[in-house]
Amino acid sequence: MKRNYEALFGAFYENYFYFKSEGMSGPEALACTCEAYFGMDKRGEMEKAVLSIAEGRIHLTHSKIFVKSKQKIIDALNSLDLNKLQHEIAPDDYQDILERRDMVLDGIESIPVDYSPNTRYYYFEIEKEVKNYFGILFNEKKDATELVEEIMERFERECRSTLSEKIVVRTTLAELLIRYRINAIGEFLKIKNELEQFDMNDVGEQLSENEKLDLSMRIKEVLTKLQNL
Known part of the structure; x- marks a missing residue:
């Protein structure tokens, strides 16, 4: 199972950098990447965790975060069903997911908030x-x-x-x-x-x-x- 969740992380980041290479701003590239994975978070807690963490980690590299995006990620990560997640991945992978989740939750609080819904270069x-x-x-x-x-x-x-x-x-x-x-x-x-x-x-x-x-x-x-x- 570890390979699957790491592959999902990798694919998400790969898509993001592809859109960036097409000349998109960071927020626009991230929006397009999230759209490409729309609905996948409903497949299981592993997918929900990985996609929310991956999106959050990319936001940590941006100078701002749209206020609704910030709340969406916080809500998603705080609402993970940890019992289900434990049954979907190996113990070591579970601990890795929790550490990545906590890193995003800690870091996202310090990012300046953007109140404009326009995806753009800051x-x-x-x-x-x-x-x-x-x-x-x-x-x-x-x-x-x-x-x-x-x-x-x-x-x-x-x-x-x-x-x-x-x-x-x-x-x-x-x-x-x-x-x-x-x-x-x-x-x-x-x-x-x-x-x-x-x-x-x-x-x-x-x-x-x-x-x-x-x-x-x-x-x-x-x-x-x-x-x-």
């Missing part, structure tokens, strides 16, 4: 993704037009997904173009226009108050540097 994560992709293209000696076009193409889905992702992508791109003195007047004008019209209130709970403050300062600095365009 604030600092989308900024990091843009910087990493920019670095790859910059090292390939792309010209200004090609560099901007490829970045916008890479993050087109994110920009359509949520306003927070769109504005962070635009702001980060502008910062990078300015820092590396890349002549992209047309793109600067587009970004300047978008940032000037942007209302922070429109992102709602997609960003925390601290993230909104940080983004506001970044936008102000970008607009100051672009004011003569």
Whole structure:
């Protein structure tokens, strides 16, 4: 039985990293993975335990967790029928499951809560993704037009997904173009226009108050540097 439960852990993580490799954010990749295993937790306590633990452990690697997802995992792990679980797996495996369960329950309490139901890249994560992709293209000696076009193409889905992702992508791109003195007047004008019209209130709970403050300062600095365009 041990091989079965370890295989389920492995398959769950493999699916998650596959979706991540397709360019999805961590929360989106996890949502797709959970959907792929929808209903399997009804097969037995072992499946319920493994899927809840695996989902929880991945959440521990994220910077936030959606409030309802957090409660769902806590409820699932606390409601495990341990008598049934003992009959489904070997004693050593049972102890291993309990240790993994306790690790998730302990760790999940310290993750900041996200109140927006939108699965998306979180604030600092989308900024990091843009910087990493920019670095790859910059090292390939792309010209200004090609560099901007490829970045916008890479993050087109994110920009359509949520306003927070769109504005962070635009702001980060502008910062990078300015820092590396890349002549992209047309793109600067587009970004300047978008940032000037942007209302922070429109992102709602997609960003925390601290993230909104940080983004506001970044936008102000970008607009100051672009004011003569």
